[in-house]
Amino acid sequence: MTVDASRGADAPPELVQLLTPEGERVEHPDYDIDLTPEEVRSLYRDLVLVRRVDLEAVALQRQGELGIWASLLGQEAAQIGSGRALTDADMAFPTYREHGVAWCRDVDPVKLLGMFRGVNHGGWDPKEHNFHLYTIVIGSQTLHAVGYAMGIQRDDATAATIAYFGDGATSQGDVNESFIWASVFNAPIVFFCQNNQWAISEPLEKQTRIPLYRRASGFGFPGVRVDGNDVFACLAVTRQALKNAREGQGPMLIEAFTYRMGAHTSSDDPTRYRVASELEAWKLKDPIERVKAYLFKNELADQAYFDSIEAEADQLGADLRARCLAMPDPEPLAIFDHVYSEPHALIDEERAQYAAYLEGFER
């Protein structure tokens, strides 16, 4: 197998791209998108704001306010493009890195911080947002997403699910089983794989010898590779895949070809395993810069607009920080909450015992 030293920074030929890194619109035979200036500006705003949420969280972690953080830096277009393709009725199943998709599902960013700060294991109601809780165990959620899609099918509803996962996750049994289930039941699901080239320290070639999107054909459904740093292409391809799924055409695998610009998480040290030149090559393909260039070139936005978005981002960051710091620590007895939906004698007994124990210290 040949190893591409720039790790894909030179776009592989089969990539669906509608906006080049330089901000040029290009045509693709199978996919197109017709966006109003307002829609493009709105995508740009999303990209900038989620990057700011992420940067603020990175800073909060460094200052000890979060235990850990998984940065989405570099993957904004993949997440905003796919996230904005969803309708309200669609259901999304994320990993732990989908802060951009959460944004599209109207999950208040401060709620994302809860689990990273250690105050809860997942701080939002999935039903309220049609955005499931973050799943840490690699790959598990893909099966949940297929099951959910099977439910949609049985309800005769006009909706689809989308399952997010990484390149590393494609090795897990659960993910492969989810492909089989989706295929056999023709479930209305889109598998959205963000191939950010790395699974912690392991490069893509530790997981696969063929491009990931081509795995789909072996399972009996279509796969496509999209420029994951191109928000237009991600939106167009995901929109089409979701539409097909809703219309009963079954699953599709989208491989969003992108790059993890930061460390795996704040606990990781990528200098141990990857070279800086790779990062430099990918910096030239930044998902935000190309939209900005496009807006500029086509005179769809002026400096005042960009400044206003910056100001909004600053405000968002400051607000997020303030609300993170104000987040109350959970009460000790919350340990016993929500373990079961119905009363449970042993839990009640332990709660009472521990409450009495704690009171012993207060006296």
Next chain:
Amino acid sequence: MTVLSLSKALNEGMRKAMEDDPKVLIMGEDVGKLGGVFRVTDGLQKDFGEDRVIDTPLAESGIIGTAIGLALRGYRPVCEIQFDGFVFPAADQIITQLAKMPMRSLGAIKLPVVVRIPCGGGIGAVEHHSESPEAYFTHTAGLRVIACANPADAYSMIQQAIRSDDPVIFFEPKRRYWEKAEVDTTTTDWWTPMDKGRVVRPGTDATLLAYGPMVKTCLEAATAAEEDGRSLEVVDLRSLNPLDTPLVLDSVRRTGRAVVVHEAPVNNGFGAELAARITEQCFYHLESPVLRVGGFSTPYPPSKLEEHYLPDLDRVLDAVDRAFGY
């Protein structure tokens, strides 16, 4: 004598085992260049090559399943599970194959596979990174289950586990990885067999039974209890399967009281087995029922609450007080 952290002691132990036996392999996620997320395999791939220190695809069932195949072919794989909570995708291979295949073969097959699992909480981690899954494995016949608690044992026990012809589930107390102590790497004279426990602090009034991360907590509790005029004996079980029953019974017969301490939930935890055995075999020596200190019957809580969930010095001493109340 060299001073080693617990993680470095494991690293040195594996290095020694790899030097001694070319069939020893390391496999797992990120064990190569990164040296594992806790750096336990740091430098091994550089020195032994990618054929012997294998960055596997991201699939725990695959890691254990292929380790079984390699063992069938005469290799001695040492598998790293990145965190306790991620051993479950491999549970099928461990429980239905690794544990049972030797017996199925009427002894024709030996499976010298080591499954290393960083375990326990106390490091402020997110969900699935602080579990204590030992009881699932002690409940599975065919697996030796051991837990190291200090650098010297880490060094000797990992080598013994690798030499064992049986599958070994090897628990590493992740919050103690960075603790340092002197280790004599020049001789094996001081090694305690991996299936034996050890009295790590002698005492006369009550026995604290612990393993892995809780040994240190119990030693601290014993020191604190001394100020109250109580002499606590601390036993580091080291091996959960087989259990060093004679050691445990001997201690409890002398002290008359036993308190079991582990991070895993008390309910149906390993302490239940200890309590039952002690009660069955030294009932007339007991001054009080065997008491258990451990996690609640709840999932491991978010990290802001883990200090409440994890047994600490106060909770251990509280149980000791209760033992003296009978």
